[in-house]
């Protein structure tokens with residue numbers, strides 16, 4: 001299973017994208033009103049083992 005992910009700008013944390021502005025843990029990766037070409041480029045499709053945000057993962061896979 002592959003998810004749209006985004007890398008934090010100031011850390012190595014990889015989050016799962018929830019919508020065009022936010023990740024599941026509430027990290028806001030799109031600070032502009034409209035999605036720019038650069039924002040789209042920052043979204044990468046990755047398997048779950050690449051995702052290292054524990055909050056995003058726990059929301060995706062509640063225990």
Ligand SMILES: [Zn+2]
Nearest residue numbers: 015025053056
């Ligand atoms: Zn996250």
